[in-house]
Amino acid sequence: MSAQSIPWGPVRSTLTEKFTFGDIKQIVGYGDLDMSRLAHLEQKPQNGASKSQLLSEIDRQVGAMDDKRRSAFVSICCEEMMRRKPDVIEELERVLSRVGWKFSGTALIPIEIFDVAELASLPDAAAADIQKAATRLRDGDLSGALSAACGALDAVTSDIYSRHGLGDAGKASFQERIRKSLDALQVKDRLIGELTDIGWAEPDYKPLSANIDGSLNQAAFVMQKLRADMGDVHGTKPVIAALVYDAIKWSSLLLRMLATR
Structure with missing residues (x-):
């Protein structure tokens, strides 16, 4: 590219x-x-x-x-x-x-590539890495962009692990860090509460909540796999451009879900 x-x-x-x-x-x-x-x-x-x-x-x-x-x-x-x-x-x-x-x-x-207006909704610990990811993507460094996007999630999940006493984040897989961080912040429970507040009954919110939960877990797995096989701060690994673009968007989505309000 x-x-x-x-x-x-x-x-x-x-x-x-x-x-x-x-x-x-x-x-x-x-x-x-x-x-x-x-x-x-x-x-x-x-x-x-x-x-x-x-x-x-x-x-x-x-x-x-x-x-x-x-x-x-x-x-x-x-x-x-x-x-x-x-x-x-x-x-x-x-x-x-x-x-x-x-x-x-x-x-x-x-x-x-990246709407900078989204930065306002991201945790402070991640904003610099996401900006770095977008800049590297702009400059054609796709594997470096992927590494920076994952680094943003590393920073946020490390902070969540520390604040919630979840153990050593360094020993957990990327996917596990995302899942445990989402659970610690009760993201799923908050969503159910918000849906209930606007009148959703359990038969309505339960399948939606389950599918959102599953999609976030799957996004974390995809990023984990791409990071292992395509991520490289030196920009030397072969990459597929479309997947890297998507990975940065997925990281933004996951980061917003992990943002504490």
């Missing part, structure tokens, strides 16, 4: 609108552009270079980059733009969201 490149065009437009000629030169320099190719472009009282000429030369270099290099360059430019003018994030979010990208902190993540 080739990495999905962060788009340069919307960021370029914001650079042009919000920053001076000199600022633009400095910002792109942080992205390790070949500054010698921009050296002849200077602002002068007469016959000086324009912003348009400067950006055109930058465009030539950006256009020659591969997807990974371009994404890194654009990401660094965004970070430096926000450092210099924190309020520019609103404009960057506006123009980038139109082409399918959102900010999570200072990281740019494709909307279709």
Whole structure:
């Protein structure tokens, strides 16, 4: 799977609108552009270079980059733009969201991979790992993304094991950790209580509850298996992209179920 490149065009437009000629030169320099190719472009009282000429030369270099290099360059430019003018994030979010990208902190993540609005509903211990998983997925590191998604669940279940005295989480299988954590938080009982409160009778809620319980257990098993055979922080194991995408979504679902209210 080739990495999905962060788009340069919307960021370029914001650079042009919000920053001076000199600022633009400095910002792109942080992205390790070949500054010698921009050296002849200077602002002068007469016959000086324009912003348009400067950006055109930058465009030539950006256009020659591969997807990974371009994404890194654009990401660094965004970070430096926000450092210099924190309020520019609103404009960057506006123009980038139109082409399918959102900010999570200072990281740019494709909307279709992971909706950063979901972070608010996840346990704090897991949010950083889920963001890392989505970022790795964006960069084409599928096995690393899977490892990070599982790491988020490790962090949360370890905390639950400790708080509820469930024993040594390190000695339990991934699936067992999920199951025992869900039981300790009485997730199933809370669901039944909520359904009862809105008028569901036992013949209605019992099969639903049983199937949800089973599906969560099955999702944990699938992630356990994928982690063993595809997860790799070094990104060297062969993977199937669709399964990794699904695994990150499953991890988000499991994490929300494990979130204590």
